[in-house]
Amino acid sequence: MKRLIPILALIPVALGISEGRSETLTLKSGHVRYEVRLKTLGIGGDNVSAINRGVMGKIVIAGGGRIEGGIIVPVIGFDSNNTKRDQDVAKILKYKEHPAITFEVVEMAGEDLERVLQSDSGRVALKAKISAAGGSKVYDVILAFRTARSKEIRFTTHIDAKFSDFGIKPPRLGLILKTAPDRIELSGELVFEIERESESPP
């Protein structure tokens, strides 16, 4: 009987039902960017973009393929080379009530996830939820990936979004009347470090 107990305890391991086995992708570096085409007095076009390097994130792919975590983009952190504009953007995004923009994966095919973790490069489709200023929308996203080193993956993506997706009115700003259309292009380049946890915690 004494010999039987440890042997029985190994049965779940033998069947591959080890809990706590997961992969953690920790954001190492990267940025997100927005771009809008401003019009002056309703005519012309002036492309305005801002970069945010204060992005944080962690994605945990737990056993069973459950994806948790996501990306956090601080609303105060966009840099467009224009201090006033950056302040206006933070106010438009309601930085006091909603200090972060979040990005989370809500659906991804198992085979695509496998490709991301095992191939050197490629493109996968997924559904991602972006939340900003109290509103949110699920987008169909194409994510390009490339293994940078053995333990790093670089992701790049481009999303065509709208201010109205988040319940925000397109801004009208400036001394001379400048207006932005509803469309806002979002893009990102993020490098994650992969940490594989293949054994149960003690």
Next chain:
Amino acid sequence: MRATVLMLLLVLAAADVSARDRDSFRLSMLPQKSSAPDTLHNRALEDMLSNFTRTQETAELPYDSWTFTAHRYLGYAIVAATATQIILGSMTWNARMEGKEPGTKSAHKYIGYTTAGLSLAQSALGYVDFWKLRGKESGKTKRMVHLGLSTLATAGFVTAAAIAYNSRQDIEDGTAAEEGKTFDDLYSNHRTAGIISGISVLFTVIVIEW
């Protein structure tokens, strides 16, 4: 005996699976669709967001201070004053050229001195803001151009005011008459300084505008 053999087989299988799994996550176990089944239960993101929000409770907008606000509104006032001065200055000049006594003289004079004073204050605030932003690399060229143009505008306004004041003094104490100076001789430099200031204000707004 059969039970012992079965147990041994299980142990061997367990050892084999564990060794393989140390190197790679068993993706074959993943379901067809991987997902966060209910985003409300994305615990990891909620925790990250909660920690982040705590750090942002006292966060302020970058470079949000009274000097920036004052500089901005003073800038709007100077633009309005400059536009008014261009109109009043032209009317005053044209009336003088026609030998008439201009009705716009007093308004042009007082708005001019006010504009020169506001420009000096504006430049002082601008230098303070420029110093505050000294560590910010992005937009540095734009800020340098803005600084140069606005300094030129202020110099032009102060010069125009000083020329106007001296010319008025020369007219009142009779020096201008003694030297035979005409209105054109006395005020052409004043006009040039005003035009330079007006152009500088226009471009400094274009440079810094949203």
